[in-house]
Amino acid sequence: MNQRLRDPLDRALGSLPRDVEPQRDLWSQIEADIAASPPPLQNKVVDLSSIARSRRFGLSSRWLQLAAGLLLVVGSSFTTWVVVQRSVDEKVLQAQRTTVQQMQPVLNAMPASFGGNEVLGASYQKARAELNAEFERRVAELPPVTRARLERDLADLRRAANQVAATLGDHPNDPLLQQLLLSTYQSELALLGSLNTLSTPTVGADL
Amino acid sequence: MRFVGRILTRSAPLVLGLSLALLSTASNADMERRSLGADPHGQVDIVNVSGTVQVRGWNKSEVEVSVDLDSSQKLEFTNDGRHTLVRVASPGRKSGHAADMIVQVPEGSSLSVNTVSAEQQIKGVRGSQRLQSVSGTIETTVWADDLQVKTISGDVRVDGHGSSNEADIDTVSGSVVLRDIAGAVEVGSVSGDIQVRMGELTRGRIHTTNGTVDWRSSLAADARLEAQAINGDLKFRLQKKVDAEFDIETFNGEIDNCFGPKSKPTREHAPGRTVRFVQGKGSARVDIKTMNGGVEICDH
Numbered sequence: 001m002n003q004r005l006r007d008p009l010d011r012a013l014g015s016l017p018r019d020v021e022p023q024r025d026l027w028s029q030i031e032a033d034i035a036a037s038p039p040p041l042q043n044k045v046v047d048l049s050s051i052a053r054s055r056r057f058g059l060s061s062r063w064l065q066l067a068a069g070l071l072l073v074v075g076s077s078f079t080t081w082v083v084v085q086r087s088v089d090e091k092v093l094q095a096q097r098t099t100v101q102q103m104q105p106v107l108n109a110m111p112a113s114f115g116g117n118e119v120l121g122a123s124y125q126k127a128r129a130e131l132n133a134e135f136e137r138r139v140a141e142l143p144p145v146t147r148a149r150l151e152r153d154l155a156d157l158r159r160a161a162n163q164v165a166a167t168l169g170d171h172p173n174d175p176l177l178q179q180l181l182l183s184t185y186q187s188e189l190a191l192l193g194s195l196n197t198l199s200t201p202t203v204g205a206d207l
Numbered sequence: 208m209r210f211v212g213r214i215l216t217r218s219a220p221l222v223l224g225l226s227l228a229l230l231s232t233a234s235n236a237d238m239e240r241r242s243l244g245a246d247p248h249g250q251v252d253i254v255n256v257s258g259t260v261q262v263r264g265w266n267k268s269e270v271e272v273s274v275d276l277d278s279s280q281k282l283e284f285t286n287d288g289r290h291t292l293v294r295v296a297s298p299g300r301k302s303g304h305a306a307d308m309i310v311q312v313p314e315g316s317s318l319s320v321n322t323v324s325a326e327q328q329i330k331g332v333r334g335s336q337r338l339q340s341v342s343g344t345i346e347t348t349v350w351a352d353d354l355q356v357k358t359i360s361g362d363v364r365v366d367g368h369g370s371s372n373e374a375d376i377d378t379v380s381g382s383v384v385l386r387d388i389a390g391a392v393e394v395g396s397v398s399g400d401i402q403v404r405m406g407e408l409t410r411g412r413i414h415t416t417n418g419t420v421d422w423r424s425s426l427a428a429d430a431r432l433e434a435q436a437i438n439g440d441l442k443f444r445l446q447k448k449v450d451a452e453f454d455i456e457t458f459n460g461e462i463d464n465c466f467g468p469k470s471k472p473t474r475e476h477a478p479g480r481t482v483r484f485v486q487g488k489g490s491a492r493v494d495i496k497t498m499n500g501g502v503e504i505c506d507h
Contacts, residue, residue: 143324146342149360153380153397160416160437164498167458176456176479180498183414183435187397191379194357195341 131192138195150195157188242271243286247313248334254294257324257343258305264314264331271311277304317352326361344381349374349388362399369406382418408432415439426451430491436500443495443504450487455495455502456480465505 139147161184168177245251247268253260270291272284283294295306305325312318317334320327322343329336329347337355338345344362347354351370356363362381365374367388376383376394382401383394389406396418408424411432418439425447426432434441440460445451455462455470462470462480473479495502 142341146324146360149342149380153360157397157416164437167498174458176458176473176496177498179496180435180437180458184416184437187395187414187416190377190395191397194377194379195359 128189128192131189135192135195154188154191157184157191160184161188238273238275239282240271240273241282241284242269243284243291244268245270245286245291245313245316246289248315249289249291249313249317250319251291251293251310251312251316252319252321253308253310254292254321255306255308255325256295256297256322258295259307259326259328260320260322261309262318262320262327262329262332263309263311264316264333265311266314267311268313270313272308273310274306274308276306280304280306367405371407371409413441426491426493428490432491432493432495434495436497438498439500441495441497441500441502443493443502445493445504445506448487449491449506450489451491451493452485452489453483453493453495453504455482455493455504457497457500457502459499460497460501463501463503463505465507 139150142150161181164177164181164184168174168181171177245268251262251270253262270286270293272282272293274282274295276282276295279297281296281298283292283296285292291312293308293310295308297304308325312332314331314333316332317336318329318332319337320329320339322340324342325340326343327338327340327345327347329338329345331348333350333352335352335354336347336349338347339357340361341358342360343358344364345356345358346364346366347356348366348368349370349372350368351372353372354365354374354376356365356374356376356378358378358381360380361378362383363376363378364384364386365376365388366386369387369389371390372388373391374385374388374393376385376392378395378399379397381396381399383396383399383403385392385394385403385405387405389408391410392403392405392408393410393412394401394403395413396415398417399415400418400421401413401415402421403424405424407427408430409427410430411422411424411434413420413422413432413434414436416437416439418436420434420436420439420441420443422434422442423444423446426445426449428450430451432443434443449466453464453466455464456473456479458473458479460480462482464470464482464484466484466486468482468484470480470482473481493504495504
């Protein structure tokens, strides 16, 4: 079938002429035009100042080109930096927001650093966050008066820890403050953990 | 008319007394009373959420429980040799009727009492005691065995008999009063005040955040006493002969030392004070640190 289609096409192509002859000789006219044309700048007055201007302009132009290039590089770099920075800032802010949201119970529960210089370790914060979550659950089961008193005491303890931590931030090498802050942190952990053992075996116990 | 009024006025206390007696009798009549044989030196565990728990040591080898329960409550009372369990349970309820409980135990028993709001009062139990409460007060008497008390907001009072033992008291906002004990003591509070009147101290560790400490004891020859506070004031009266090395430091508080040496500034242009000195042979050691609290230490 392809053979059948190809044969008429081949026949049509074969019928086309091999060459197309020009209707007249074009080269004679071209030679005449070239011979009749004057040489360029042949009668032109040379203005040296214009040359100097031209050279100066040429130099300036190069500097301008260089400056434009530099500007282009700086501009594009700055644009890139702004775009990237904005993106990074947004990512950082988003990460910070997410972290703050995730750690909010923890941040409520403790100072975030040890005297402003040393950040508390992740495992410590995790353990503390877990204790705090369990504490929140347990404290909700207590009678309102006891709960209010306990929450007030815990707030006092945290306030004291913050107070010591802030003071330690101003006096980072003070061993007394370091010792007291460590002791206060331990007290808070002990308090967070104590409610588990105190109320576990009694409330709602079935036979 | 005046005569009738006089009769009524004079008879009012009698009527009131009779009414209370009848109420008491009726109340006692509602109490469930059960007893089980027990090891004279066994372990007794008591659990009650709210109400009162009174424990009395006696010279019988049995545990007897008297408790008023409502229809929703049950008493779990079991003994498996050395261990006796007494527990008021309210199946399916988070807070039940406040059950008043009186438990008599062999006086040599080791005791564990766990309550939420129920008050605890222990007398005459000579074994070790482990007492825990969330908001209920705890009052106990101790002899030579160990004592451990934990409360959140409940006050604690411990009366000893001058015998040496180990006491570990931990409270958040409850106040602590220790009297006539001796030996090793560890006391901690957040805002609760601590008052100690004891005999000879061998080991002492006190820490408070905002509570005050009022301490009176003598020091054993090799005693160690450590105290820490953030905002609380610490006052120590060390009686009898004192042979100790002292190291006292505050970040922002005053030191009043009547043993002799005056405190001096910890650092230039800062309010902190410090004093280090040796009294007598210096065999014991006293170490006191505060942030804002003041320290007063004296021998009278």
